[in-house]
Amino acid sequence: MLLTLDVGNSHIHAGVFNQDELVLQFRYTTASAHGSSDQIGIFLRQALHENKINSKTITGVAVASVVPAINYSLRSAVLKYFDLEPFFLQPGVKTGLKMQVATPKEVGADRIAGCIAAVQLFPNTDILVIDLGTATVFDVVRKDKTYLSGAILPGVRVSLDALSASAAQLSSVSIVKPQIVIGKDTDTNLQSGIYYGHLGALKELKSAMINEINVEANEVVTIATGGFSQLFNVKGLFDMIVPDLVLQGIKIAFDKNKIQEK
The missing domain is CATH 3.30.420.40 (ATPase, nucleotide binding domain)
Structure with missing residues (x-):
């Protein structure tokens, strides 16, 4: 399954895809994410757990962020709590546009x-x-x-x-x-x-x-x-x-x- 994160100025809008189906959505205030990578990682794993999704089934994490200040902590959280290198939608990646x-x-x-x-x-x-x-x-x-x-x-x-x-x-x-x-x-x-x-x-x-x-x-x-x-x-x-x-x-x-x- 793929965990997607839309990091906006007010909220982080998260979604989990099982192949092409969006099976879960949840939100986290962006202000809360300005803390440590542990705060972010624990929240993401808890949100998945509460919705009966095992974090070990997440095989990819993809991010679109307009808040550069939290990108380092977010990447660290994904590495530590999911053992995955997150994909960031940023200049230089393939978009088709x-x-x-x-x-x-x-x-x-x-x-x-x-x-x-x-x-x-x-x-x-x-x-x-x-x-x-x-x-x-x-x-x-x-x-x-x-x-x-x-x-x-x-x-x-x-x-x-x-x-x-x-x-x-x-x-x-x-x-x-x-x-x-x-x-x-x-x-x-x-x-x-x-x-x-x-x-x-x-x-x-x-x-x-x-x-x-x-x-x-x-x-x-x-x-x-x-x-x-x-x-x-x-x-x-x-x-x-x-x-x-x-x-x-x-x-x-x-x-x-x-x-x-x-």
Whole structure:
């Protein structure tokens, strides 16, 4: 079995694949992983044990990390607790994408993983991937697998937290889809602004990007992923939501590079 780890700024999203089937998913706060390699390794083994998976059945570990500070501890944890050398999705490994960006080394591994999986789902198709997490990230991949990059804006929670921290009379609120746009008090004003403001940004950026690559909107498949993707699942915005898109991409990259090694 393969253990995949999507290391983001807020959480580590882990998944276990038994061949091509994703049989387990769990999360760990990234802040907790800034400790020792023992903390990481013990957590991973306990999480597997609690879900009735013997850690000895893990034959590979693949990682996409956007938090370089914990990569050393993470690698040490995998070596010590799984006796495996982890595969990191990073510049220089085989991805199947043609990078048409100014600085390929700066592109987050999670973005690449999501696009790898998207291309596998929809080959020979222009694709827009929108990842709604700590940041909201747009990526465009052309039908010939050329990766064009896209745009990054503050995520929903980051936007709300920044506003609450900067304005003394504004407190944090639940992030929900409001029933009305014109809020009746401060809390519903915030909820409306955060939700509909972000929705407007999603629609505008999607439209502008499709226009910029000069294709018809119905010729582009829009795939959403990330923790806030379901919140914005409104008619016509996404063609599909794939919550485990990044984990799927990490597995595909792992398989590509294992084949390459042979």
